[in-house]
Structure formats: C-alpha cells, structure tokens
Amino acid sequence: MMVKDELRKAKTxxxxxxxxxxxxxxxxxxxxxxxxxxxxxxILSSIVASQVDLHAQFGGIFPExxxxxxxxxxxxxxxxxxxxxHLTIKDVDAIAVTxxxxxxxxLVVGMNFAKGLALGSSLPIIGINHLEGxxxxxxxxxxxxxxxxxxxxxxxxxVVSGGHSELIxxxxxxxxxxxxxxxxxxxxxxxxxxxxxLGLSYPGGPSIQKAAENxxxxxxxxxxxxxxxxxxxxxxxxxxxxxxxxxxxxxQDQPLPxxxxxxxFQAAVVEVLAGKTMLAANEFNPRELLIAGGVSANxxxxxxxxxxxxxPVHIPPIWLCTDNAAMIxxxxxxxxxxxxxxxxDMDVLPNWPVSEL
Ligand code: KG4
Ligand code: ZN
Numbered sequence: 001m002m003v004k005d006e007l008r009k010a011k012t013x014x015x016x017x018x019x020x021x022x023x024x025x026x027x028x029x030x031x032x033x034x035x036x037x038x039x040x041x042x043i044l045s046s047i048v049a050s051q052v053d054l055h056a057q058f059g060g061i062f063p064e065x066x067x068x069x070x071x072x073x074x075x076x077x078x079x080x081x082x083x084x085x086h087l088t089i090k091d092v093d094a095i096a097v098t099x100x101x102x103x104x105x106x107l108v109v110g111m112n113f114a115k116g117l118a119l120g121s122s123l124p125i126i127g128i129n130h131l132e133g134x135x136x137x138x139x140x141x142x143x144x145x146x147x148x149x150x151x152x153x154x155x156x157x158x159v160v161s162g163g164h165s166e167l168i169x170x171x172x173x174x175x176x177x178x179x180x181x182x183x184x185x186x187x188x189x190x191x192x193x194x195x196x197x198l199g200l201s202y203p204g205g206p207s208i209q210k211a212a213e214n215x216x217x218x219x220x221x222x223x224x225x226x227x228x229x230x231x232x233x234x235x236x237x238x239x240x241x242x243x244x245x246x247x248x249x250x251x252q253d254q255p256l257p258x259x260x261x262x263x264x265f266q267a268a269v270v271e272v273l274a275g276k277t278m279l280a281a282n283e284f285n286p287r288e289l290l291i292a293g294g295v296s297a298n299x300x301x302x303x304x305x306x307x308x309x310x311x312p313v314h315i316p317p318i319w320l321c322t323d324n325a326a327m328i329x330x331x332x333x334x335x336x337x338x339x340x341x342x343x344x345d346m347d348v349l350p351n352w353p354v355s356e357l
Contacts, residue, residue, distance in 0.1 A: 025097040025114045028103065049077050097125065111348050163188070189235075195262075
C-alpha cells in the first residue's frame with residue numbers, strides 16, 4: 001500500500017501545472033487592488049489603494065462611499081499593476097476577480113471592470129472566493145525575494161478577517177473541508193468594535209495591538225468562549241463583558257484604563273484563536289498549519305501560534321495579511337490550471353460561504 005506521502009508525490013508528478021500569469025482584481029471591501037502573479041507564487045506587481053482615511057471619519061466602512069471610491073480608483077490601480085510588472089494585458093493569461101463574500105456594491109465594481117477587460121482582451125475570467133484568496137496568501141513571495149517553502153498538504157487553516165473567522169482543513173489545492181466558524185462577530189469585527197468603544201481609531205486591530213503594548217493582559221479576566229465539542233467561535237460574550245466594564249467605569253466617573261482593557265481583550269481573543277487551532281490540529285493531525293486574513297497581522301496571535309513546535313506554521317508577511325489582489329491572482333492560478341472558467345454573466349456572491357467551494 002502506498003503511504004500518503006508517496007500518493008501525494010505521485011499526484012504532483014502526474015499533473016505538473018503549466019506556467020501562467022494571472023491578473024488579480026480585488027474590491028470586496030475598502031481596498032481597491034490589482035496584482036500580477038506568476039505560477040501562483042511569484043508577485044510581479046501588487047497595487048493596493050486603501051480607503052482607510054476616507055472611512056476613518058465614520059469609524060467604520062460606509063458601503064456607498066466604498067463602492068464609489070472603487071469606481072474612481074479601479075482603472076488606475078489595474079493600469080499601475082501592469083506598469084509595475086513591465087507587462088501589457090497581452091502578457092496575461094487570465095483574469096481572476098473576487099466574486100464574494102463582501103459588500104455587494106464594492107464587489108460589483110471589480111467584477112464589472114474585470115468582465116470588460118476580459119471581453120476587450122479575449123481573456124478567460126475566473127471568479128474567486130475572497131477567503132480562498134486569503135488561504136493562498138502564504139504561497140506568495142515577491143519576484144526579488146528568495147522563494148519561500150511551499151505549504152504542504154494536508155493543512156489546517158485559520159482564516160481570521162474583518163468578516164470571517166474560519167477553521168478549514170485543506171486536503172489539496174482547492175479541496176476544502178470547513179470545520180467551523182464564528183457564530184456571531186468575526187475576530188476582526190470584534191477588534192474594530194472594541195476599538196471604537198475604547199475611543200481608538202479605525203481600523204481597530206492595529207489600534208488595539210498598539211494600545212495593548214503598554215497594557216496588562218491580566219488586569220481584566222474576560223471570558224473565553226471555548227464552545228467545546230464544536231470548531232466554532234463566538235466573540236459576542238467577550239464584547240459584552242468589555243462593554244460592561246467600560247460602562248461601570250464611566251458611571252463611576254473613572255478614566256478608562258485603555259491599555260489594560262485593550263491588552264486583556266486581545267489576550268482573550270488570541271488565546272481562543274490559537275488554542276482552538278491547536279486543539280483542531282491535534283484532532284485532525286495536518287502536516288502543517290496556515291494562518292491568514294487581516295487579524296493574522298496581529299503580533300500576539302503570530303507569537304502564540306509560532307511558539308508551539310509540533311507543526312510548521314505558514315503565516316503571510318504583514319503586508320499580505322490584509323486585503324490585496326496578489327492572493328486573488330494566486331488562488332486564480334490554481335483554479336485556472338484546473339480548467340475553471342467563468343461566464344461573462346456571472347454575478348457577485350456577497351454571502352458566498354467556504355462550505356460551497
Ligand atoms: O482581511 P482583511 O484585510 O479584510 C477582510 O477581509 O475583512 O481584515 C481586516 C480586519 C479588520 O477587522 C482589522 O481590524 C483586522 O483585520 N486587523 C487586525 C490587525 N490588522 C488588521 N486585527 C488585529 N491585529 C492587527 N494587527
Ligand atoms: Zn480579507
């Protein structure tokens with residue numbers, strides 16, 4: 001009987017993927033992004049036009065403002081991605097565009113632009129799930145960097161972003177088994193909401209991380225929702241617990257110990273995210289771990305998963321944790337070389353779950 005490793009090797013040897021350059025387009029939230037990636041791994045260019053400053057005044061993303069800003073930025077962002085790679089659209093083999101999940105009005109801008117470009121240049125178009133994009137971010141490296149070791153299957157992945165917190169087993173390229181996800185707020189959403197409560201700036205993740213640097217993570221023992229017997233997460237109880245402490249201190253006219261609150265909150269989120277990932281790793285025994293999504297930029301979370309030495313861990317560099325189009329082009333390569341092509345009448349899927357991939 002062939003052991004697993006031999007089977008995997010045989011499979012790779014049977015089907016080497018052909019070379020291809022993919023143009024990725026991403027507009028699911030508040031970043032307008034385009035990128036060219038070669039062979040699913042090498043970033044030839046990556047342009048991200050962030051709308052953070054625009055939304056900071058609202059303390060969160062204002063959907064209509066986001067979609068209109070995408071319209072203003074998309075043409076020049078794609079043009080710059082081609083220029084930075086010293087390529088023209090004729091040098092590209094396919095266009096991969098984020099189809100969902102995300103804000104409908106924002107997704108539509110990238111989708112329509114990508115369709116127009118595909119039609120005008122006779123290129124195939126492939127709709128990509130944004131979370132699948134995040135999953136492919138650890139494969140990427142810049143053309144001027146040393147190639148990174150390729151993640152090895154089966155992988156256990158934790159994807160933590162502003163909209164999602166998911167535990168996923170990746171058996172092989174584009175082969176997923178969703179184990180669980182958040183029942184209420186996503187991890188990033190919890191960071192953003194607590195930051196607002198503490199008077200910290202948007203986006204909340206980096207602000208909480210910074211405030212927490214000078215804080216005592218043990219000052220407040222906030223609840224950890226382990227949800228034993230499932231691979232789900234819940235952060236609403238934690239959010240309510242922080243809110244209760246803040247209200248009590250306000251009623252007593254006491255100044256908010258922002259650093260201690262931020263550190264204690266961050267410790268509770270990180271302990272559950274890292275803890276449940278390790279529990280799942282021990283249960284499913286993957287070869288390696290993969291952490292991705294905006295919250296994977298968090299230093300405490302990175303440290304917590306890198307501290308263990310049972311499983312090698314792949315985490316993208318900080319600039320590839322948050323939204324970008326290189327990850328969409330990366331995922332697009334594996335779908336393109338698996339012969340996926342989408343029709344020009346495909347619609348966006350604002351609530352597209354990983355379980356349907
Ligand atoms: O993946 P992403 O850029 O967009 C979505 O797909 O949602 O994730 C954005 C989320 C935001 O909620 C942001 O607060 C969070 O990632 N984030 C962080 C950090 N950097 C970004 N959360 C914790 N610590 C960070 N350093
Ligand atoms: Zn994202």
